Amino acid sequence: MAFRSKTAAQDALKRAVAKAALEEIRPLLTPETVIGVGTGSTANMFIDELGTLAGTFKGAVASSEASAERLRGHGIDVFDLNSVGSMPVYVDGADEIDPGFAMIKGGGAALTREKIVAACAERFVCIADESKDVAVLGQFPLPVEVIPMARSYVARELVKMGADPIYRQGVITDNGNQILDLYDFPIEHPVEMESRINQLVGVVTNGLFAARGADVLLLGRKDGSVERREA
Numbered sequence: 372m373a374f375r376s377k378t379a380a381q382d383a384l385k386r387a388v389a390k391a392a393l394e395e396i397r398p399l400l401t402p403e404t405v406i407g408v409g410t411g412s413t414a415n416m417f418i419d420e421l422g423t424l425a426g427t428f429k430g431a432v433a434s435s436e437a438s439a440e441r442l443r444g445h446g447i448d449v450f451d452l453n454s455v456g457s458m459p460v461y462v463d464g465a466d467e468i469d470p471g472f473a474m475i476k477g478g479g480a481a482l483t484r485e486k487i488v489a490a491c492a493e494r495f496v497c498i499a500d501e502s503k504d505v506a507v508l509g510q511f512p513l514p515v516e517v518i519p520m521a522r523s524y525v526a527r528e529l530v531k532m533g534a535d536p537i538y539r540q541g542v543i544t545d546n547g548n549q550i551l552d553l554y555d556f557p558i559e560h561p562v563e564m565e566s567r568i569n570q571l572v573g574v575v576t577n578g579l580f581a582a583r584g585a586d587v588l589l590l591g592r593k594d595g596s597v598e599r600r601e602a
């Protein structure tokens with residue numbers, strides 16, 4: 372899976388929030404702790420930071436095969452979610468986050484596993500550079516994961532809801548499904564929209580993380596600082 376990495380400056384912001392996230396969760400790490408780890412370029416940097424503490428905590432549950440592989444590469448044990456109870460924290464990036472801590476996620480097509488792992492965690496720590504901080508969600512296309520045979524049906528239903536779904540050609544999720552991206556779809560009421568889209572037959576989930584948004588946002592600023600916000 373290839374992730375966006377637009378500029379060296381943006382990478383520096385992502386690296387700064389990844390380091391801040393490690394400090395945020397460090398007090399939670401004991402030899403019994405399993406944490407949830409997300410997917411994407413920012414999450415990758417967090418995994419690299421987490422690797423420096425490999426062996427001091429039990430391990431992680433990953434939200435994608437790509438993250439699982441990276442975690443193992445750092446010597447971190449990766450657990451099946453079904454073998455793990457509640458986790459104290461889930462750390463992941465976002466494509467957009469609004470003032471109410473609702474997010475669009477799934478630019479890397481890992482939205483469903485991200486939502487599942489996040490649901491099992493007590494806290495969601497979102498790590499993002501300041502380009503992701505928006506007043507209203509929807510500049511970034513909203514991903515919807517669909518069962519392949521339902522793709523056209525779901526697309527027609529989404530058009531009726533005022534969306535412009537585009538099939539993300541060539542992408543198969545880790546769950547064997549496909550993605551429709553909703554372009555130019557401003558989302559004023561994310562909790563309601565998350566639920567409406569999820570009710571369409573054939574939708575696995577959509578990339579709105581609103582009913583369960585972030586609890587903490589670590590936002591990398593252009594001046595090199597990391598702003599911490601708590602819901």
Ligand SMILES: O=C(CO)[C@H](O)[C@H](O)COP(=O)(O)O
Pocket residue numbers: 374375409410411412413414463464465466475476477478479480481482485
């Ligand atoms: O939801 C995701 C992957 O499915 C990512 O968290 C989101 O796309 C942000 O990625 P990046 O950190 O590369 O900007």
